[in-house]
Amino acid sequence: MRKPKVGIFGLTGCGGCQLEILNLEDQLLDLVNAIEIVHFTEAITEYSDNYEIAIVEGSISTMHEIERIKKIGDIAGTIVAIGACAVSGGLNCLKNLYGLEKAKELVYRDKKKLIDSIEVKPVDEYVKVDYYARGCPPNRFEIVDIIRSLIVGKKPEIPNYPVCIECKRNGNTCVYELGITCLGPISRAGCNSRCPNSVSGCEACRGVIDDPNINAQKDLLKEYGLTVEDILKEFNLYNACRGKTIEQKNK
Amino acid sequence: MVLGVNAASKNTIYAPDVARITRIEQISPTEKVFKIVFDDEEIKNKFEFKPGQFVELTVFGLGEAPFSIISNPKNRDFFKLCVRNAGSVSRALHNMEEGERVGIRGPFGNGYFPYEKMKNHNVLLIAGGLGLAPLMSLIRYILHYREDYKEIMVIYGAVNPESILFKNEIQYWSNRGDISLCLSVDNPDDKWTGEIGVCTKLIPRVKFPPDDTYAAVCGPPIMYKYVIDELKKKKFKPENIYLSLERRMECGVGKCNHCHIGDKLVCVDGPVFSLWQIKNLKEAI
Amino acid sequence: MLYKVLDKSAYRDFVKALISEYEFIGPKKKDRSVHDFVPIKDISELDTNYMRVTIPPAKKLLFPPNEKLVTYEVGRKIEVRPVIESDEEILFGVNAWDINGMNFLDRVFTTDFIDENYISKREKLIVIGMDSKPTETNFSLSMGTEYAKDGFDIYLTELKDKYFIRIATARGNEIVERYAKVSDATAEDFRGYDKYMNNYRKKFKMSVNIKNFYDDFELIYDNEDFWKKIAKNCYSCGSCNLVCPTCFCFNIKDDIELNLKSGSKTREWDSCMISEYGLVAGGHNFRPDKENRLKQRYRCKLKTFIDKFGKYACVGCGRCIEACLAKINIAEDINSVKKEVSV
Amino acid sequence: MIINIKDKKIEELIFRIPEPPRFFEAMLVGRKYDEPSHIASRICGICSVAHTCASIKATEKAMGIEPSLQTINLRKLVYHHENVRSNVLHVYFLAIPDFFGVGSIIPLVETHPEVVNIALRTKKIANDMVRIIGGRAVHPIRIVVGGFTKLPTEEEMVEMRKMLEASYPNFEKTLEVLKALEIPDFERETEYISISDPIDYALYDGNIKSTDGWEIDDQNYMDKINEKIVRYSTAKHCWATRDAFMVGALARFNNNYERLTDNAKKYANELGLKAPCYNPFMNNIAQFVEIIHSVDDSIKLINEILEEGLDEDKAMAEIKPKGGRGVGVVEAPRGLLIHDYTYNDLGRVEKANLIIPTGMNYANIEKDMYALVQAIIDKSEVEIRLACEMLIRAYDPCISCSTHLLKCKLINK
């Protein structure tokens, strides 16, 4: 089997997604054997412009990054977006909600004009993304699964069912029974329900399923004492860029 | 727990037997025919199937999917599948080469085309698109024992001339003269001289007496309703109409439940049902 | 069936002996509200006095949420190896309706083809039943599953000062003779048992009008408004399926290691309530809407297997009612079908 | 990073951080008290536990929440292992390849498989520790305001102890590798700032202390630490008593050497690391010594926790949301990390100020670089560039920028 050349890139994000690749530990050597990593922002000093598959972390938040992602798009035949920031803009989009100018003012005061910062957008606003490994951080096994699928020529299976399924497979007690709210019923699975496993509510870091019952979720959260504002905040934590579409989806 | 079943076997119904692809033929832009032979002699000798039955084919590392057997049940050394490049497993299969190995479970399906009952009757075969594949085994069997059957008619509709399957075979049928053929395409090209439009429109032309005729039908889900309506108009009896149904299958052996329709499982009770069997099953068609 | 009694003072010694002699699985308090069946090392962990139906149900021992079925090596030759794992274990303290749930699965996994992966586990599992208190949502009495007549080795019923023991298998008898000081049940004991059962049956608060459902369902089938109404808040989240002691749908996945040398087939629990369930290649979905799927689930639970085995596929445990965040309630819905049909 | 050299004299030296600005201070505004730690965690995937803890400490301070001793011990335990895995990443994945003259750990798979295996094993142990206690390796889930959403089980604690105990032989082998490395002989005395505690080798909690002799309560960090926005970088620059200071492993080592375990001291000694040490390149060695200390101390902590027994009732402290200001200061792997929150009466963030360690070191890196380039100005361009890059990497500014993005641009040489 031929080894595809792979570049792993970091844009605006926390580096956690790339770290999850390094965190593969047991599979890392197999991975290095299966693909040729020619670029890895976080782990390799060398730099290469010769790759077929680009794995991209982070959202686009500067003019400079628009150029970078376009260049990556020109070179790579396949683009895999990893992590909420790259897939949906992620938490970075809270900045958009706050207001770009206001945010610059707050953090950089009089120097704000010097700062290269634009409205945060996910990667697929600028280039075509072939596969998404959602989540904040993404599930490292899902990243492996995508890479493996690309090698053997299979379409990676990305669940389109709610987190509750995995949560129940894992035998968890639903956190609602403990008085904790959870976005599990509308959020896309694939994380192995890691938040409910730790007795915490799902925050929809992988986004929502294709056909979420938003109205039911609102009713439910209301019942647990959340205000409309709280509910929107819950939905928006990782999905502010796409927040509007969540709302529209149920109409 | 004493269940009264003998669980001595160390095998599982989910383990495929290894087989070899010995020939690959591209018969249309999206379909290939695969000739398959089991590695193990004993398994090969035991493998026996009836028209309409299917196998579960594993591409190792990729997945499994059900495919109907299209070859004549009389051939015991090999069997053939016709596969459309439609998804993961089928795409991988299309990328394979002669000599490569796959896994096979089966044959499955207790519901098959009743070739015994059809004897001494007319047989009407109606196929849409890839639906011709599951009927191939039946047609080949009948032609093998041609004298046992009365009149035979094949109505076959394809999207366009290019996508017509088994062109050579169809040519051969028309040369034989003892089988009537009605071909139709939705989108003709310049050279097309045959019928145009959905193949259900051809059913009114059938002249067979309904009491003396069996119909075998296979096609995409939307086709069935129209075919049944037309056959009903012709006063065909529901117990004489046989349909091959398609549902999602994970196991093929009646466990995973994905293919159930009411109290029937497509994999073990079908995939071929008489219309009578499923008449009152909501969701069936 | 053999009938014996065990003095209450001898009960702890009996259980202790079983814990030390066998792999012992029993109900243990998991968190504030639920119990789970887990390996027990010491009698102090065991809590048979559970109220909330245990989640996940004990079926996970026979039909685990994830189970490897086959492994294979891909080289010049392909070697396929079936994986059938089973250990002799005791399942202790499982209640009647869950035993009936397992009995139902027994039928499923032995009809048409025998599923060795399930059956080999089931045959090795020593089942010791015990009653538990029904929850508010339990309607087992209506479903006729509040009493188990088979599917166990030993069944203990707690009377005032003794346990009434029903022994259903030779294996169960051997265990009782070996580890418990029992005596034959007397007429007096049977009377005590009878009284207990009468009392026990009074504890089921929820009841359903299941009698005519088989036919009523056909009448309600095409009433779209009805199904839309009851499925309105359904998330298609599958929780109802995954907590159910009788649900058995699964997917099979093929996986290959990154070294592309060894792979496996694994099955995992699936749910008929999610939209992918009815999807076939090419994108056609046989059950695109949540109301189709809910209707389908009710049919599967309450009608399909009457046709096939003469049994309901619902034991009335009420788990799905408690698990559903959308408050969709199978018991109430059975009753509202009756109501809807009778007006 | 730009160095402009003219006639063997440095004209200009600018160290620029390429990180895009992320505006966390703005994102936090208006969020409910239980959310900042989740949001702040996303500042950095490599030090997500540090940000989580700093954030939680600030919130707890602001609202007067008192976590149990069990909670604090568990936090210290998980904290150790973020430090370990980050140090492992730095020592094994960046520094060692550097010294072997290769671009990454990947070529070492062929040439030094032993080292690679040790690196992966050690990293896995540290990650597993964070996974078990925090619920996942990156952006922990269970560590929240007030305590833990879920506790590890006693079996897991025992398992962790076993893993840790099994890791010592790896360190012995690493010691041999490190001893053989030639560490550049370069010294520049500066101010070293870290947190400090009378008993612990402080990582999770303590006063802010400087080698220049001052020590202040963490709530009063503003008395000493100043921040300014510089023209050419999105990270803010910091200074205290002098015009620059250093934070990180070496600063901690210089301030807290006495509180290291004997075993860790032994390793330091073997590697020729003595407090105070003024060679920034020795930062890597200090990191390795800290790994030893963390493993030693973790085993001690686990024993203490097991002795007490894990108690569900102590998992979460009582929380009454209210207004107020609180500061959380911790040692992130890269040094002092400060979160400063002001809450309104509804328990929502009104104002947030975050000071990250990489920002603190900038001024000092510039100063070091200046001295270093001056010292080797006669060498070739390639050598100067390499030395500068190694210096930056020694600081471990933040892993994503310590690699290729930090290209030295030499002008006019």
Ligand SMILES: Cc1cc2nc3c(=O)[nH]c(=O)nc-3n(C[C@H](O)[C@H](O)[C@H](O)COP(=O)(O)OP(=O)(O)OC[C@H]3O[C@@H](n4cnc5c(N)ncnc54)[C@H](O)[C@@H]3O)c2cc1C
């Ligand atoms: C009884 C029967 C006979 C069939 N005969 C043929 C045939 O002769 N030739 C042919 O080309 N196709 C046939 N099909 C359809 C064929 O099985 C599907 O096209 C096939 O599943 C595609 O698999 P895939 O992995 O390529 O597609 P994907 O869409 O990638 O499917 C993924 C998985 O979903 C499941 N799945 C999806 N769609 C179906 C489906 N329609 N039926 C069953 N499982 C599905 C399978 O488990 C499959 O592995 C038949 C289907 C059935 C039920």
Ligand code: SF4
């Ligand atoms: S905890 Fe969340 S994901 Fe799990 S069942 Fe409950 S709602 Fe669903």
Ligand code: SF4
């Ligand atoms: S009925 Fe309830 S538990 Fe079942 S899928 Fe719908 S919302 Fe989920």
Ligand code: SF4
């Ligand atoms: S359908 Fe609901 S009540 Fe019936 S057995 Fe399943 S979980 Fe229990």
